[in-house]
Amino acid sequence: MGNQLIPQSHLREPETLVTGKTVFYVGLATAIIGLSAATLKVDPAILIGSIIGLLGLLLVFKYPFFGFFLYALLYFLRPGERYPALAPLRLELVFGLLLLAAIAVSDALRGSRLRFPTDRLSISFFVFIGALGVCTLFSEWKSQSAEVVFTFVKLFIFYYYLTVLVNTEKRFLYAYWFIVVLTTVIGIEAAYNYFSGHFRINQGVMRTGGATSYGEHANSLAMYMATTIPMLIYLMARYRKALVRAICMGLIGICFVTLLITASRSGVLCILAIAFCYAWFSRHRAAYIAALVLLSVATWVVLPEQYKQRYGSITSGQIDESSQGRIDAWKAGLGMFTDRPFVGVGPGVFAAAYLDRHGLWLYSHSLYIEALAETGVIGTTAFFTFLVIMILDLRKLSRIRGVPEARSEELKVFARAGYAIIAGLLVAGVFGHILQRDTWYLMAGLVVAKYNLAAAESAEA
Template identity: 25%
Template sequence: MFPLILLYLVLTIIRPQEYMAAFVGIPILPVVLIAAFLCWLASNAKTFAAPQFVILPIFLLVLMISVVVNGWFGGALDQFEKFGPIAIAFFVFAAACNTQQRVKIAMAVFVLCSVVLAIHGIQQARTGMGWTGVPISEDGRIQYIGIFNDPNDLGLLFATALPMSVYLSTLRGLMLRLFWLACAALLFYGTYLTNSRGALLAVLVVAGVYVWYRRGFITAGTLGVVGLACMKLLSSRMEDLDPDEESASGRVNAWYEGLHMFLSHPVFGVGAGNFTEYNDLTAHNSFVLVLAETGFVGYMLWLAFVGYSFWMMLTVLRHKPDDIDDPARAKAWQSEQRMALTLLLSLCGLFSAAFFLSRSYTVVMYLLAAMVVGYYVSARQRFPGLRLFKLASNGWLWFSASAGSIAGFFVLVAVLLRVST
């Protein structure tokens, strides 16, 4: 199961089946996923000891219902075909990441695949064309193939993989440390070449959260201001980071339209995939997209799915085991915390970028969440004192968090619209 789901990860990111003649037309990705799923069904490693295993199938059902209640009965099957494989990949990958060593291997594969895309981008920047046959974009931003054809998606991937590469550089001998640090440098350079404001801000957020954890809020805030100034010098598009700028104004207007879609369809939204039926631009915000398309029901489920992932990693960072006085256990716990911090930073990078992109249903997000869930479930086996999360115990919390965040979006959009006029 583990080798198969790693192969699925490689095929999902590098995607040779889309540009290598030997693979074109062969459904290699679904075949590998089905094989991994069959192994998962037969495996004793499968687990359901986390709320996300309950939330995700219900969210898939809500996606299907959202299009049905808006008059498209065939859309239920369409949503099942689109999101069903992502849900399956989550279940299999989470079950496969059932030891620290496997999580490290998954991180290494994730980083190496991302580095391949970064090298492809460097080739594009130098020659104008990558080995996939995809040229550099008209505005000089690197791009890849398939789901990473948008430079912003590339930047999101790089920002997610960057903390993993730095973490891996702390584990081995000198040569491997230099190798993983070189990978981190390539990922950062690749982020720069995407010229994605969301991705650059995500890298800044990752660095800020790390400094905050290690040195405190004041130091993080000070370095954050300096980092933002440096990024404005690095990226021409960062200089236009203003509500009055055309692209930023279009995003705010899209958020505004998305909130009004929610008001007109508050329970199940306007239907998954239907945002652009009501507005020329997509939502440019993963949270607003889910809210508009699936209503309060879908948004609460999705927010809970995301929120539990952050909560789990924060729980590891804040927990103090009872047997911490034992040197061996103390060393083991430090190892757990370093891994949890890395996964938390990757979550911060991904969702910082996703805040400015409509990527609520993309597979990368759910593969990272699977690593987080798989790691936490296995960490509870090693340290049983870690909290056991149960959806039934926290339903009220996610209802309140959903209502509060929706109100926050209305306030934010009102302020941004007032500033831009």
């Protein structure tokens, strides 16, 4: 990105040397080997997972972009958590690295160099991951911090697919839709569990959560639902067909309802910040705010009493047990930062550090305290530099020249969605420890992909 415009020719996929016939015969051989191995004492889930993985890797040689869909399915649905027999395989990390290796080998066979993003937003992301690595070296619990770094390695794989393989507008829309649909599916699953009686009673309120670590906690799920809504708003503006817009409206409704039944106050703050961000950019600001107020009142009227009490506590000023815990965590976090100002106590180590100092397992409950306490000046500076660059790149994207008027308007709508997501997360981050929230980094990957396409289009105009 930076000041570079990427020519469209550099974005095109090189021709593959792997033919469909090769895929068929090698796939057949893999299936035969797999069936033969079934006679051994091998867990069927591991056997099936391994065969599917091998076939997937083979397909990536011929169709590199196919790897994006495979990895997205693993990343969002997390079969290793749904089927414990697959957990030892560490599918997301291992398969993701193998997919990257397959792409590298495929590029080498075609005589192409390994593709790697070199724009300023990508570099700032890599610097942040490097900062986490440095903080891990001095962590109070190195193995836990290493797990956080591995989490970011998995995010890097996803980021790589978005920034390198999404090289046409069609691919961008495929990737965008796939992310939105998979996130919404997680929300649908959580809502179904809730309405079928499978919910959790927490702090006297019925709350839903995801089936896996992706949105398992109610606050995490709420923020995923809130930040998916701007993505759906972009898709509504992108398509003129009534059916597509109706589908998007339906998915927005699902996300909103799922958010409400999480009983997450930080989730509500997130969606309110998103709504006011859209109001700020609207040409009809007064009408937009009036509609927002009416929707809020209507929602409040139909909310069950337990949720009214829960969400009403946001403005009540009362210090309940949860609020007091946050205050205690914030004070302790500032103390950790004072003790270790440069590298913090270590990525992902706040709760353990709090336990060591105060005898209680408690999370930071704040993005800002989390960043300072866990990563010190090094990690905090790297993260917010990354964030500022993403905001600046969204601004550049919304002002790009040399594209048709309709395209320019579409880019502005995309940028608004990005601004809204960032604003929502920054507000929610006051009360939520969301430094590891993948929404930041997936959004950055989409921004880079979109900018590359728009810049190439502008250069060829």
